[in-house]
Amino acid sequence: MKTTVKQSTALAAFLAAVFLLLPLFSAAAYAGAGAAPPQRFFIGATIGYFYPGQDSFRKIYAGPIFPLELQLGWNLNRKISVFAASRYLETSGNTVLLAVQRPEETYALRWRLATVRLGLNYWLWTSRFSPFLGAGINANFYKEQWLDVALATTGTATGYFVQAGGRCRLGRRWQVLAQLEYSAVPAAGDGLDPGPDLGGLNLSLGLLLGIF
Amino acid sequence: MPLRKRIVFYLLAFLISTVFSPAAAAAAAPAALLKIADPGPALSRSLAAAGAVVVQELNSCLLVYAPLPALPRLRAQGVTFTVIAYPRDNVSFFLLYSEHDAPLFSRKGAIQCRLLEDRIWLCWTTAADFRKNLAPPFRLKALSLSSAPAPAAFAAVPDKESYQIALQAGPLLAGLAAQVAVERLRADILALQNFKTRFASTPQCEAAGDFILGRFRQIGLTAASDPFTFESRYQSKNILAVIPGQVAPELMVLACAHYDSTGNNPLISAPGADDNASGTAAVLEMARILAKERFDFSIGLLCVSAEEWGLYGSAHYADRALRNGDKIIAVINLDMIAYPGDRQRVLDVIGNRQSEWLADLFIAVAQPLVELRLAKVINSSLSWSDHSSFWDRGYAALCGIENSINPYYHRSSDMLDTLDLGFATEAVQASLAVVAALAQPISTPAAPIGLRARSQVSASLFSSLKTVYLEWQANREPVSGYHVFRSDKSHGPYLRLSEQPIVATAFRDSLLLPGQNYYYVLTAVDEQGRESNYSAEVRDDENNR
Numbered sequence: 001m002k003t004t005v006k007q008s009t010a011l012a013a014f015l016a017a018v019f020l021l022l023p024l025f026s027a028a029a030y031a032g033a034g035a036a037p038p039q040r041f042f043i044g045a046t047i048g049y050f051y052p053g054q055d056s057f058r059k060i061y062a063g064p065i066f067p068l069e070l071q072l073g074w075n076l077n078r079k080i081s082v083f084a085a086s087r088y089l090e091t092s093g094n095t096v097l098l099a100v101q102r103p104e105e106t107y108a109l110r111w112r113l114a115t116v117r118l119g120l121n122y123w124l125w126t127s128r129f130s131p132f133l134g135a136g137i138n139a140n141f142y143k144e145q146w147l148d149v150a151l152a153t154t155g156t157a158t159g160y161f162v163q164a165g166g167r168c169r170l171g172r173r174w175q176v177l178a179q180l181e182y183s184a185v186p187a188a189g190d191g192l193d194p195g196p197d198l199g200g201l202n203l204s205l206g207l208l209l210g211i212f
Numbered sequence: 213m214p215l216r217k218r219i220v221f222y223l224l225a226f227l228i229s230t231v232f233s234p235a236a237a238a239a240a241a242p243a244a245l246l247k248i249a250d251p252g253p254a255l256s257r258s259l260a261a262a263g264a265v266v267v268q269e270l271n272s273c274l275l276v277y278a279p280l281p282a283l284p285r286l287r288a289q290g291v292t293f294t295v296i297a298y299p300r301d302n303v304s305f306f307l308l309y310s311e312h313d314a315p316l317f318s319r320k321g322a323i324q325c326r327l328l329e330d331r332i333w334l335c336w337t338t339a340a341d342f343r344k345n346l347a348p349p350f351r352l353k354a355l356s357l358s359s360a361p362a363p364a365a366f367a368a369v370p371d372k373e374s375y376q377i378a379l380q381a382g383p384l385l386a387g388l389a390a391q392v393a394v395e396r397l398r399a400d401i402l403a404l405q406n407f408k409t410r411f412a413s414t415p416q417c418e419a420a421g422d423f424i425l426g427r428f429r430q431i432g433l434t435a436a437s438d439p440f441t442f443e444s445r446y447q448s449k450n451i452l453a454v455i456p457g458q459v460a461p462e463l464m465v466l467a468c469a470h471y472d473s474t475g476n477n478p479l480i481s482a483p484g485a486d487d488n489a490s491g492t493a494a495v496l497e498m499a500r501i502l503a504k505e506r507f508d509f510s511i512g513l514l515c516v517s518a519e520e521w522g523l524y525g526s527a528h529y530a531d532r533a534l535r536n537g538d539k540i541i542a543v544i545n546l547d548m549i550a551y552p553g554d555r556q557r558v559l560d561v562i563g564n565r566q567s568e569w570l571a572d573l574f575i576a577v578a579q580p581l582v583e584l585r586l587a588k589v590i591n592s593s594l595s596w597s598d599h600s601s602f603w604d605r606g607y608a609a610l611c612g613i614e615n616s617i618n619p620y621y622h623r624s625s626d627m628l629d630t631l632d633l634g635f636a637t638e639a640v641q642a643s644l645a646v647v648a649a650l651a652q653p654i655s656t657p658a659a660p661i662g663l664r665a666r667s668q669v670s671a672s673l674f675s676s677l678k679t680v681y682l683e684w685q686a687n688r689e690p691v692s693g694y695h696v697f698r699s700d701k702s703h704g705p706y707l708r709l710s711e712q713p714i715v716a717t718a719f720r721d722s723l724l725l726p727g728q729n730y731y732y733v734l735t736a737v738d739e740q741g742r743e744s745n746y747s748a749e750v751r752d753d754e755n756n757r
């Protein structure tokens with residue numbers, strides 16, 4: 001129960017922040033609106049809120065997870081853009097007990113995940129606010145560490161993602177990005193679930209800068 | 213029988229056999245008996261998933277009872293089998309050993325037989341008097357189709373290291389073995405022979421059972437008779453005496469022998485001196501000697517009946533033991549131990565694969581004490597005595613039997629004067645030492661009691677580790693501590709986990725593999741550094757709540 005409360009509080013705080021900030025950004029965008037940005041290349045950074053898709057993942061890593069991402073994008077034309085991104089997240093958790101005898105005896109864990117994402121966005125329309133749909137593949141490099149004992153698992157897993165979001169222009173070079181992504185990253189292990197999935201929902205908010 | 217009656221009888225028998233032939237019965241039967249010659253590595257899992265049970269393990273094949281709808285699934289899982297019969301409610305199945313090329317006098321009798329392996333047949337019948345159709349001599353084992361578990365369920369194959377405790381008791385065991393008295397054996401064999409016949413279902417057999425009960429009580433043991441019905445119409449009884457264990461009485465070592473007999477005219481004459489007054493006298497003599505001693509675990513002394521009809525008495529006992537979850541460490545069955553013949557004096561010690569550890573232990577403990585040669589025979593097809601009822605239910609069991617051909621076998625001439633009681637005495641000495649070793653003569657300090665184990669698994673996303681929590685009762689006498697031992701196989705070999713004796717009465721064993729079961733025992737160490745026997749073994753999750 002504690003888990004759910006903690007996570008939903010964090011999610012609510014994050015959503016509140018997004019909804020408070022979006023009008024501000026939009027207003028700024030409206031103020032600075034002019035000609036379409038001439039740049040075709042972008043770099044950007046986002047911060048997200050990650051909600052693990054798998055129940056067993058959420059039981060083990062119950063705390064809020066805020067991934068950071070760097071993006072490099074290229075608008076091929078007015079409809080299609082491609083991007084590469086690198087994301088990192090880290091969180092801590094506790095082992096889950098089966099056949100519980102001593103509920104207090106769990107092991108502390110640390111989870112680290114680096115993801116490289118390659119994707120393609122399709123722009124529904126482009127104006128000050130430009131919504132898009134996207135999809136792509138990801139490669140994941142993970143390390144799960146038991147902090148009290150010398151036990152760590154490192155590995156790689158690949159998966160895919162789909163996403164939807166929008167960009168909002170802020171002046172000539174800057175844009176605000178908000179997107180919701182669903183990813184699936186199947187893996188194999190000897191843990192709580194024999195088929196852990198490292199994916200889930202990721203809501204992120206960030207800034208992009210047009211460079212060329 | 214007049215000719216006309218005989219013709220009618222055979223006609224009827226033929227009709228019945230046709231009706232119950234596999235092809236005719238297939239439509240109505242809900243299950244099938246399969247012969248599986250090549251048990252692949254995953255067979256037991258496939259059988260369990262299909263709701264099938266192993267009815268009989270033979271050297272070259274398994275006889276499996278499977279529901280009909282499961283057959284396509286078994287086939288799909290790569291299990292190759294041949295359907296031998298489609299059992300129906302009123303049909304009885306037997307395993308038959310016969311040295312004749314054709315075991316039946318007449319093919320048209322109310323009994324059908326299919327060869328399973330060399331000299332071993334599966335027979336099925338609806339007739340009560342089917343034995344008339346069998347060419348003597350033969351041996352029969354009634355098969356139980358419903359209650360047989362997969363034998364692997366209790367598989368426990370300890371390593372030679374686990375004999376250490378048994379071997380340490382060597383001098384004590386030698387002292388016990390030396391008490392076996394040939395005159396006692398002679399007196400009991402004679403008394404049993406004097407019943408003229410002990411053919412199960414006869415009043416004389418019942419009287420022999422009462423005699424055995426009286427002998428146990430005379431020795432001062434608590435004993436009881438356990439009546440049972442066999443082949444739906446006959447009565448007989450097993451006789452059980454118990455020497456209660458001092459440390460873990462719920463664990464039991466069983467010495468057993470059948471006291472019933474048979475012969476060419478069994479209602480009139482079946483003295484059965486070798487088969488099996490000799491084994492019965494052995495159990496009585498063991499009772500006399502062991503009753504004076506104290507052991508960690510209980511010793512059961514079991515005389516069963518209706519063995520000659522198809523192992524009914526031992527099947528009755530073993531069925532109930534399995535249902536009650538009785539913890540039988542091992543069964544030593546003695547059947548014909550007094551006719552070594554002209555050949556070398558050899559006592560065969562017969563086990564199946566799961567009981568091989570027991571045969572090894574038998575020889576390691578007993579061979580130094582006797583001159584006769586103990587020969588290990590691992591052959592699950594040797595199912596013709598009561599040990600096989602315990603094999604079928606997953607218990608470790610072996611049969612001690614003379615390695616010779618007794619020309620008086622199942623005849624009115626199987627009498628005391630044909631026996632070699634010197635050989636029998638040594639066979640009893642060997643068996644007694646092994647029973648005592650398995651039951652563990654109490655040690656100083658006493659083996660710890662009340663060992664309980666609980667385990668939990670800690671799981672992360674990618675790994676899991678098991679932790680086991682052990683607790684036990686403190687010994688009554690002062691001790692300096694306890695040693696904890698662990699094995700990943702039941703009965704060891706055990707690895708000692710404690711460097712120094714642990715003063716507490718609890719122990720935590722962590723960082724273990726989650727998918728593996730672990731087995732623990734304890735010893736107590738006193739202030740003079742003497743170490744006790746092992747405690748009773750526990751499995752890591754045995755006391756999980």
Ligand SMILES: [Zn+2]
Nearest residue numbers: 487488547548
């Ligand atoms: Zn016999």
